[in-house]
Amino acid sequence: MSHKPTTVKQLAEFSVLIDVRSPAEYALDHIPGAINCPVLNDEERRIVGTTYVQVSAFEARKIGGAMVARNIARHLDALFRDKPKEWRPLLYCWRGGMRSGSFVNWLRLVGWDAQQLQGGYKAWRGHVIEQIEQIAPRLALRVLCGPTGSAKTRVLQALAAQGAQVLDLEDLAAHRGSVLGAMPDRPQPSQKAFETQLMHRMADFDLGQPVWIEAESRRIGRLNVPEPLLQRLRESPVVEIDATPVARLDYLLRDYAWLGQDRQALADKLGTLRELLAKEVLAQWQDWALQGALPELFAALMAQHYDPLYARSQGRHLARLAHAQRVPCTDLSDTGILALAGRIAALAFNHPEEPR
CATH class of the missing domain: 3.40.50 (Rossmann fold)
Structure with a gap:
C-alpha cells in the first residue's frame, strides 16, 4: 500500500473523492462527485487564518491542529466506520497541503489505501481550463x-x-x-x-x-x-x-x-x-x-x-x-x-x- 502522488487523470481509480476544504470553498466549486468532509469549517478556518496573520504560524498550527483532529475523528466515526479495508479514498484540499495531508495520514493509519490529490483543487482548476x-x-x-x-x-x-x-x-x-x-x-x-x-x-x-x-x-x-x-x-x-x-x-x-x-x-x-x-x-x-x-x-x-x-x-x-x-x-x-x-x-x- 504505497503512498504516491495522484493526478486528476486517476480520479476514476478511487472509491470516493473527498473534498476536505471548508463548506464555503466546496460550495464555490468542487470536483464533480466529491463529498465534503471539512477538516476546518468556515469559522474555524477564519480563526486559524486570523491567528496566522496576527500572532504566528506556530500558534495557528497549534489551534488548527486540535480543530482538525476533532473534525477528522467526527468524520471517521459518522461516515467511514463501516468502510471495508479495500475502500480507497482520494482526498484533496486547496493545493494538496496540510489539510488533506493530515486526513490522509489518519486514514492510512487505520489501514485504508488513502491517497492525496497532487496539487489539490488548484490542479483540478488548471485541468478544467486546459x-x-x-x-x-x-x-x-x-x-x-x-x-x-x-x-x-x-x-x-x-x-x-x-x-x-x-x-x-x-x-x-x-x-x-x-x-x-x-x-x-x-x-x-x-x-x-x-x-x-x-x-x-x-x-x-x-x-x-x-x-x-x-x-x-x-x-x-x-x-x-x-x-x-x-x-x-x-x-x-x-x-x-x-x-x-x-x-x-x-x-x-x-x-x-x-x-x-x-x-x-x-x-x-x-x-x-x-x-x-x-x-x-x-x-x-x-x-x-x-x-x-x-x-x-x-x-x-x-x-x-x-x-x-x-x-x-x-x-x-x-x-x-x-x-x-x-x-x-x-x-x-x-x-x-x-x-x-x-x-x-x-x-x-x-x-x-x-x-x-
Whole structure:
C-alpha cells in the first residue's frame, strides 16, 4: 500500500473523492462527485487564518491542529466506520497541503489505501481550463439563433430528447441571458462551478458528431462564456428560427407566466433598463408589470427592446449568419416545438466545418 502522488487523470481509480476544504470553498466549486468532509469549517478556518496573520504560524498550527483532529475523528466515526479495508479514498484540499495531508495520514493509519490529490483543487482548476481550451475548438457546433421568444432553449431540449448532442449553456448558467432571464429558485453558480460543469459536459461529446448550441453573448447573467468556446460558437454554422411574432408572444406568455406572480419584482427588473429607455416608456412598462398586463408588456418588450437588440448583435457576433439556414415557424406550442426540432435535426449542411 504505497503512498504516491495522484493526478486528476486517476480520479476514476478511487472509491470516493473527498473534498476536505471548508463548506464555503466546496460550495464555490468542487470536483464533480466529491463529498465534503471539512477538516476546518468556515469559522474555524477564519480563526486559524486570523491567528496566522496576527500572532504566528506556530500558534495557528497549534489551534488548527486540535480543530482538525476533532473534525477528522467526527468524520471517521459518522461516515467511514463501516468502510471495508479495500475502500480507497482520494482526498484533496486547496493545493494538496496540510489539510488533506493530515486526513490522509489518519486514514492510512487505520489501514485504508488513502491517497492525496497532487496539487489539490488548484490542479483540478488548471485541468478544467486546459480541457476547455483543448475541446472547444474541436466541437462541430451548430448554432441555433432567433429573436427572443423563438423557443430556442425548448428546441434544444427537444433535439436532445431525439438523440442529438446538445450544449445548453443557459441551463448550466441557470440564467436565460436577458433582463428577465433569472430562473426562479435557481441561483447562478460561481464562474468556476459553471466552467467545471461545462467542461464535464463537453468531455462526454463525440467530437465526430454535431453539437447543437444556442447563440449566446459573452455574458449569461453575471457569468462569462469561456473565450475558446465563444470563439468556436461565433465561427460555426447557423440555423435561424424564423417564428411569427404571434407565435413568439404566445410562447413567452406561457414560458414566463411565473413573472406575474411577483409584480413588484418584475417592475424592479424592468428598472435595470432605465438607461436604455425613455422615461415615459419605462413608466408604462412598469405600470403594466404592476397591473399584471403581461400581453401588453411582452409585446412591447419584443418590438422595442429584444428585436432591435437581436438585429444589432447577431450580425456582429455570428460570422456565418448571412449563410444561415432559416426555418419558418407559426406554432411554438409543445407539439409545434417537437415538430420544429425534427425539421431542424433533418437539415443538411452542404459543407459542414470539420472539427479541428
